[in-house]
């Protein structure tokens with residue numbers, strides 16, 4: 001599924017059953033699909049990025065019906081995208097100024113998805129070399145290999161494009177750091193801006209009206225355009241980039257007291273290299289318990305404690 005608007009999905013064909021009566025080149029053909037009602041009834045939501053089984057294909061009008069959803073390797077909810085391979089956490093050196101605790105919250109939220117994370121700082125042309133060197137050293141100690149870029153000057157965009165190649169990626173970060181600017185700078189040539197509102201092409205057509213009737217009866221009165229628009233943009237180096245940036249308010253809802261430590265590369269490293277590589281207590285929260293192998297002599301330990309308090313309070317009230 002390459003994009004979704006309301007209950008309509010665009011599906012790029014990867015394979016067709018040999019019995020399908022098709023011309024030779026169906027790979028890459030885009031079908032406009034609706035989701036079979038039974039999938040909605042069992043609350044099987046179809047997300048952009050999903051691999052789906054399509055039936056009732058009309059190869060002339062390029063229409064079809066989504067019958068089933070294959071198992072996902074990952075799933076994020078903001079924006080709703082399945083099978084994401086890679087999260088790019090984007091901050092900016094200035095305007096707004098990168099701040100360590102806020103950056104940590106985003107990194108923890110990103111790590112909690114289980115999807116590999118890359119960190120990039122934008123607007124590098126606004127700061128001097130010295131500032132960049134200092135941030136690089138700091139972020140390396142956190143366990144990241146940061147990329148510095150400037151959508152304004154073009155610096156670092158090649159390296160970013162290289163990192164994003166052949167993967168499905170979502171850019172996340174606070175507002176104003178340049179996420180939309182970066183998406184526009186990286187988007188492949190296949191999809192022009194006029195493609196953004198493809199639903200308007202079919203709105204008003206007979207087919208659209210027919211499908212909409214079915215939709216309203218299933219959803220009994222709920223608004224028809226409730227699904228947030230999201231598309232996967234094909235990148236020139238292969239791979240896809242979601243056109244909608246992700247979570248700009250990390251909720252940390254997936255993170256528990258116990259799992260928080262795993263969201264810090266520093267702690268992961270201490271747990272994997274220390275001998276014995278385990279704290280004495282299996283439920284150790286690394287607060288100075290006897291036999292704890294996680295010491296407090298690293299920059300973000302204070303942030304770990306602060307987030308742990310926040311999560312404890314949330315869990316008590318749940």
Ligand code: GDP
Pocket residue numbers: 122123124125126149150151152153174175176177178179180181182245
């Ligand atoms: P988003 O909220 O993260 O999507 O950020 P936007 O892409 O809307 O960008 C916010 C502002 O930052 C806009 O005025 C952009 O023109 C500006 N901007 C984006 N990239 C750069 C950059 O590399 N350098 C500078 N100086 N400004 C940038």
Ligand code: ZN
Pocket residue numbers: 279284285286287289291292293294
């Ligand atoms: Zn411990």
